[in-house]
Amino acid sequence: MTDISLIDRLLDVIEHDIVPKTVEGVADGNKLFGAAILRKDDRSLVLAETNNETENPLWHGEVHCLKRFYEMPKAERVDTKEAIFLSSHEPCSLCLSAITWTGFDNFFYLFSHEDSRDSFDIPHDLKILKEVFTLDPGGYNAENAYWKSFSIRKLVHSLPDPERGRLEARIHTISARYDELSAAYQASKAENDIPLN
Structure with a gap:
């Protein structure tokens, strides 16, 4: 059974913690990908971050979040098995590996690889999966010995109304904000030196 309160909380974190950081990141020339870490027990936010590829092309939203997480004093960090990522x-191959190597047993995402390609004009995730790993869209194992992944949109789609309609409206509002961020990034990306912009 889908936990509606968890979906609401994840959307809250995207809207109120990740998006504000992403607004700043895009203004600095970065892509619009962001991530957060929450405690499983009370769903409190540990950390939210965004893409910082203008500093280092490896600092994708997820990897930059993990970098910042491991810069925190150990006493302030939650065990990754007790955390929600x-x-x-949807994480690219670099970020999938980083999530795996850091020991998370789960991750949730809002926009798919196809959304990154089609809605945000950033096709690199799917191109790399195809060229390097010969995987078609959706070809990686979304549930494996390391973690289970969850598409928030698919979870919402499985719900009955009225909750489905309410959550789809929330996602629509968040998506509109990301459309604005995407337009800003696309308009300025020629000015940065990110290798795969």
Whole structure:
């Protein structure tokens, strides 16, 4: 059974914690990908971050979040097995590996690889999966010995109304904000030196 309160909380974190950081990141020339870490027990936010590829092309939203997480004093960090990993967009191969190597047993995402390609004009995730790993869209194992992944949109789609309609309206509002961020990034990306912009 889908936990509606968890979906609401994840959307809250995207809207109120990841998006504000992403607004700043896009203004600095970065892509619009962000991530957060929450405690499983009370769903409190540990950390939210965004893409910082203008500093280092490896600092994708998820990897930059993990970098910042491991810069925290150990006493302030939650064990990754006791945490929820949240990504604004379906993680690319680099970020999938980083989530795996850091021991998370789950991740949730709002926008799919196809959304990154089609809605946000950032096709690199799918191109790399195809060129390097010969995987078609959706070809990686979304549930494996390391973690289970969850598309927030698919979870919402499985719900009955009125909750489905209410949550789809929330997602629509968040998506409109990401459309604005995407337009800003696309308009300025020629000015940065990110290798795969």
